[in-house]
Structure formats: structure tokens, C-alpha cells
Amino acid sequence: MEPGPPGCSRPAEPGPRLRRLCGADQEASVALLSRARAEAELQRCVPAVAAVLPAGGSGERMGVPTPKQFCPILDRPLISYTLQALERVCWIKDIVVAVTRENMETMKGIIQRYQHQRISLVEAGVTRHRSIFSGLKALAQDQPDSQLSKPEVVIIHDAVRPFVEEDVLLKVVTAAKEHGAAGAIRPLVSTVICPSADGCLDQSLERARHRASEMPQAFLFDVIYEAYQQCSDYDLEFGTECLHLALKYCHIKAKLVEGSPDLWKVTYKRDLYAAESIIKERISQQICMVMDTKEDEELVGHRLEEMLKNEFSHVKVTSGALGHTGRDLQQIILEQCYNFVCVNVGAYEFEETQKLLDVLKESDLSILYPVVVISDEQKLQDSLRQGATIIATLIKERNSGLVGQLLVA
Ligand SMILES: Nc1ccn([C@@H]2O[C@H](COP(=O)(O)OP(=O)(O)OP(=O)(O)O)[C@@H](O)[C@H]2O)c(=O)n1
Numbered sequence: 001m002e003p004g005p006p007g008c009s010r011p012a013e014p015g016p017r018l019r020r021l022c023g024a025d026q027e028a029s030v031a032l033l034s035r036a037r038a039e040a041e042l043q044r045c046v047p048a049v050a051a052v053l054p055a056g057g058s059g060e061r062m063g064v065p066t067p068k069q070f071c072p073i074l075d076r077p078l079i080s081y082t083l084q085a086l087e088r089v090c091w092i093k094d095i096v097v098a099v100t101r102e103n104m105e106t107m108k109g110i111i112q113r114y115q116h117q118r119i120s121l122v123e124a125g126v127t128r129h130r131s132i133f134s135g136l137k138a139l140a141q142d143q144p145d146s147q148l149s150k151p152e153v154v155i156i157h158d159a160v161r162p163f164v165e166e167d168v169l170l171k172v173v174t175a176a177k178e179h180g181a182a183g184a185i186r187p188l189v190s191t192v193i194c195p196s197a198d199g200c201l202d203q204s205l206e207r208a209r210h211r212a213s214e215m216p217q218a219f220l221f222d223v224i225y226e227a228y229q230q231c232s233d234y235d236l237e238f239g240t241e242c243l244h245l246a247l248k249y250c251h252i253k254a255k256l257v258e259g260s261p262d263l264w265k266v267t268y269k270r271d272l273y274a275a276e277s278i279i280k281e282r283i284s285q286q287i288c289m290v291m292d293t294k295e296d297e298e299l300v301g302h303r304l305e306e307m308l309k310n311e312f313s314h315v316k317v318t319s320g321a322l323g324h325t326g327r328d329l330q331q332i333i334l335e336q337c338y339n340f341v342c343v344n345v346g347a348y349e350f351e352e353t354q355k356l357l358d359v360l361k362e363s364d365l366s367i368l369y370p371v372v373v374i375s376d377e378q379k380l381q382d383s384l385r386q387g388a389t390i391i392a393t394l395i396k397e398r399n400s401g402l403v404g405q406l407l408v409a
């Protein structure tokens with residue numbers, strides 16, 4: 001498989017509704033059209049790749065009633081972040097999610113609310129391997145009336161591993177194309193030991209020579225499908241490693257690919273807290289200050305911008321006029337900005353702010369990540385530092401009680 005060109009991954013673009021709403025002008029339309037053409041070209045040159053996401057677990061180790069894949073992070077289910085990560089990769093043509101029958105409606109609601117694309121649902125099994133097998137069967141049914149067709153390469157990725165990036169997906173898929181199977185690995189944090197029957201140490205493994213098997217993994221579809229079809233009931237019931245099935249039943253030695261630290265699986269409650277912190281950090285990296293072009297606002301805006309850059313180590317603050325064409329706003333939003341600060345100095349009519357609020361409410365963006373819009377008043381001009389602190393705290397903490405509020409600071 002030819003590696004996709006860098007940057008071929010599709011950013012989390014706002015939905016088509018936003019483009020209509022923003023009134024994309026000619027220039028922006030051309031940009032979007034060229035991106036669509038590039039993706040279409042890529043789809044033609046990259047062999048078919050699909051993904052199977054096992055999401056049928058009960059999350060016992062999480063210790064809460066809700067299965068962890070549906071636990072909210074910043075008011076949004078964990079699985080939605082994983083789906084968004086895979087949807088950013090334009091060369092994955094189908095995403096098959098295995099969920100239990102009782103959670104099927106919940107999953108359909110998430111797909112609709114967050115406008116996930118390319119998703120097909122299958123019924124999960126009583127074990128993770130059985131859920132994965134269910135997903136593979138759906139892809140193998142190359143039926144004329146089915147939306148799904150058999151891929152050349154299939155990615156298998158746990159639904160509770162939200163931080164998966166295109167580069168590692170490309171690595172495992174490229175390696176699977178060549179070797180038949182590939183999987184992400186990470187260094188061990190703890191040493192692996194083997195206890196004896198009487199509960200004492202029998203042996204310990206040399207940590208430096210061993211690795212933790214993570215996800216994503218990728219396989220030539222025929223290899224992994226054959227392995228699951230030959231699989232013993234014992235393996236289906238108690239196995240935890242897809243790479244092992246490819247080795248045991250198809251004699252394929254998977255290529256091992258070093259993965260990033262963020263590939264870990266959300267398993268315990270502490271993992272949810274960690275995931276929330278990482279998500280907050282990632283979506284706080286860009287602030288968009290929207291101001292009018294009046295001179296005094298420009299002065300306030302730029303001073304506030306400088307102070308915000310002190311609050312966020314790597315923040316990218318883009319200043320742009322809301323403008324009277326939709327291009328500025330559309331360009332701002334297409335840059336995956338999730339934090340907007342409107343600067344109205346003294347102006348009491350919130351016409352421009354309301355316009356931004358209306359567009360954000362209408363766009364996918366405002367439900368993907370809660371957005372806090374702040375409009376300041378004359379007094380903010382007198383205490384810019386306090387204003388910068390308020391804005392930074394709101395963006396970093398994202399207290400759900402303040403979501404979507406128009407704050408007059
Ligand atoms: N019968 C099952 C069991 C697990 N999974 C999925 O496999 C992934 C990794 O499994 P794990 O972390 O073990 O999830 P749970 O089984 O839900 O967790 P626990 O063992 O704590 O119950 C998760 O996305 C989980 O939803 C699945 O699709 N079907």
C-alpha cells in the first residue's frame with residue numbers, strides 16, 4: 001500500500017451545514033473543492049482499508065454502571081473521540097463498530113448527534129475476540145446490497161483508545177500490507193513476572209526484552225479472517241491478542257511498530273481523568289480572537305492576545321475580523337479552533353458576537369467541543385490582565401456550568 005501523502009488526514013472539519021451558514025465565498029469554495037479532489041484521488045490510489053472497533057464491553061474495571069466506552073469526557077462519550085480520530089483519516093473507508101444489542105440505540109444516538117460518518121454497527125460478542133470476529137464477518141459479507149465491501153487491509157482498534165493518530169495507523173497498515181499483520185507496541189512500565197501455583201515468584205521476564213502490545217493493529221483481511229474462522233473456542237473465550245491468532249492459525253509473524261505514549265487503553269477511572277486532561281490540553285491549544293476592526297478594539301485585542309500567549313505555552317492566537325463575508329469565520333473554524341474570544345469594547349449591540357454564536361450553535365463544532373464565548377465590556381479594557389486570566393481559566397477548565405455562556409466580563 002502506498003503511504004498516503006502527509007497531511008492527507010481529514011481535519012475535524014465542520015459539517016456541510018457550517019459551510020452553507022458561513023456563506024463560503026469563491027476562494028474558500030475553491031480551497032474546499034481542491035481538498036475534496038485530493039481526497040478523491042487518494043481514495044482511488046490507496047487499496048481499500050476498513051477498521052473494526054470492538055465496543056461491546058461492560059467496563060467492569062472502571063467500576064461505574066455505564067460501560068466505559070460511553071462514559072462522558074467533557075460531556076461527550078469517550079467512543080465519539082475515537083471515532084473522530086479515525087474519521088480524520090480519509091483513506092479508512094468503513095468503520096465497523098461492535099456494540100451489544102442493549103447499547104445499539106445509544107450508539108446510533110451518538111452517531112447522529114456528533115454526525116459521525118462511514119460507521120456501520122454490528123452486534124458484539126460476549127468476549128472481545130467474538131466482537132472483533134463479528135465485525136470481520138460484516139466486512140466479509142461482500143453482498144451487493146450491503147454498504148460494506150471486503151477491504152484489502154483491516155485495522156483493529158479498541159474503541160476505548162481515543163488518542164490514535166494517522167501516522168501510527170499508516171505505519172501498521174503499510175506494515176500489514178507487507179508482512180500480513182502488524183501491531184503497535186510500547187515499552188513495559190512494570191516488569192512481567194510469572195507466579196508459581198503456591199503464589200510465589202516462579203520467574204520474571206527481562207523487561208528490556210519485552211514490550212506491551214497496544215492498538216491499533218492491522219492485518220491483510222484474508223489473514224485475520226482465516227485466523228478467526230479457524231480459532232478454537234478457548235481462544236475466542238479467553239484470548240486477548242489478535243497478533244497471536246495470526247501467528248497460531250496462519251503462521252504470520254506480525255511486524256511490530258513502536259507506538260506513541262498516548263495509545264494506552266482507558267481501563268480504570270484514573271484513565272478517564274487522564275484522558276480528560278489530555279483532551280482539554282489539546283483543544284486549548286488554539287484561541288481565536290474575533291474582533292471588529294475599530295482601532296480601539298484592535299489595540300485591546302492585540303494587548304489581550306499578548307497576555308493570553310503568556311497563559312498558554314503553545315497557543316496559537318489568530319485574530320480576525322468576523323467580517324461581513326463568511327470567509328474569515330469559515331477559515332477560522334476550518335483551522336480546528338475550539339476557543340473563540342469576541343472582543344467588543346464598549347459596543348453594546350452584540351450583533352457580531354451573536355452572529356458567531358449562531359454559527360457555532362448551528363455548526364458541528366459547538367457540540368463536538370463545548371465552546372465558551374466571552375464578550376467583554378469597557379471595564380475589561382481597564383483590567384486586561386484580569387480578563388486574560390478569566391479567559392484562560394475558562395478555556396483550560398471548561399467547567400460544564402459555563403458551556404456556551406455569553407459572559408460579560
Ligand atoms: N465482549 C467484549 C469485551 C470487550 N470489548 C471491547 O474491547 C475493548 C478492550 O476491552 P476491555 O478494555 O477489556 O473492555 P471491557 O471488557 O469493557 O473492560 P473490563 O474488562 O474492565 O470489563 C473495549 O473497547 C471493549 O468495549 C468488546 O467489544 N466486546
Ligand SMILES: O=P(O)(O)OC[C@@H](O)[C@@H](O)[C@@H](O)CO
Pocket residue numbers: 128158213214215240241242243265
Ligand atoms: O484484555 P483487554 O480486553 O482488557 O484489552 C485488550 C488488550 O489486551 C488488547 O487491546 C491489547 O493488549 C492488544 O492486543
